[in-house]
Amino acid sequence: MQTATAVEISKCKQCACGSKLAAQYVCLLPEKCNNQFLYCDDENCSSKHDHRMAKITSVMQHLKNQVGEFREKVSTLKSNLSDLFPTFEKLVKFYTASQKALSQKNSPQDGKKYRYLDELVAKIDKLYNEVDSYSLSLDELQIEYKLEEMIKTVDVQGERLKEEFTEVATLAKMDEELLWNIYEEAISTDYVNQELMDKFSPSNWNTYHGLQIKALKSKLDKKEAEFQAFKTLVEQKLQI
Numbered sequence: 001m002q003t004a005t006a007v008e009i010s011k012c013k014q015c016a017c018g019s020k021l022a023a024q025y026v027c028l029l030p031e032k033c034n035n036q037f038l039y040c041d042d043e044n045c046s047s048k049h050d051h052r053m054a055k056i057t058s059v060m061q062h063l064k065n066q067v068g069e070f071r072e073k074v075s076t077l078k079s080n081l082s083d084l085f086p087t088f089e090k091l092v093k094f095y096t097a098s099q100k101a102l103s104q105k106n107s108p109q110d111g112k113k114y115r116y117l118d119e120l121v122a123k124i125d126k127l128y129n130e131v132d133s134y135s136l137s138l139d140e141l142q143i144e145y146k147l148e149e150m151i152k153t154v155d156v157q158g159e160r161l162k163e164e165f166t167e168v169a170t171l172a173k174m175d176e177e178l179l180w181n182i183y184e185e186a187i188s189t190d191y192v193n194q195e196l197m198d199k200f201s202p203s204n205w206n207t208y209h210g211l212q213i214k215a216l217k218s219k220l221d222k223k224e225a226e227f228q229a230f231k232t233l234v235e236q237k238l239q240i
């Protein structure tokens with residue numbers, strides 16, 4: 001840890017104060033110091049920054065750790081979804097076709113709410129690759145002590161990647177429940193596509209039948225709820 005944050009003076013820029021000393025400290029409250037972001041050891045310079053002090057290397061390491069944590073989250077999502085996707089792929093293709101048929105029948109406004117797992121998985125794969133090169137570019141900037149560029153990269157690229165992650169983070173895990181959440185409406189229709197169904201593996205068929213039963217149960221539950229509501233209504237009328 002000591003070596004990770006030891007400052008190599010030769011890598012630092014010269015301080016803007018004109019002392020020709022290395023700008024090796026970071027001002028954590030630059031708005032109080034005429035926006036002088038980096039400063040040096042010179043008495044005239046550092047005395048202006050007695051509020052808080054941080055070594056440039058500590059700030060860079062802190063940023064890198066944060067990015068490392070984010071990368072880890074994206075990597076976990078990829079293992080739980082993309083890496084398990086091939087097992088479900090033929091089934092997903094079938095439900096996507098079924099749901100696309102539904103969206104054509106419904107009005108465009110309704111169609112907007114449909115999501116497709118194959119597209120979402122492709123999105124996660126792309127995000128994973130982007131986060132990987134984002135993290136690598138920060139490593140390179142860190143080696144060269146380009147803290148300002150690191151901060152800019154985190155603010156612009158990092159924020160965009162985080163937003164993209166938020167859109168897919170709730171998918172959590174590739175399983176029967178996720179299929180149900182994404183394709184409930186498609187599962188509940190009696191859509192048939194022989195060409196796509198012929199490609200099902202035995203485990204795809206198991207999942208397919210499991211989901212058919214779930215759809216049937218859900219239909220019965222809805223009918224039961226409707227019946228109970230109707231019964232309550234009749235009872236109320238009879239009491240009058």
Ligand SMILES: [Zn+2]
Pocket residue numbers: 015016017018019021039040041042045046
């Ligand atoms: Zn200075």
Ligand SMILES: [Zn+2]
Pocket residue numbers: 027028029030032033036048049050051
């Ligand atoms: Zn300051």
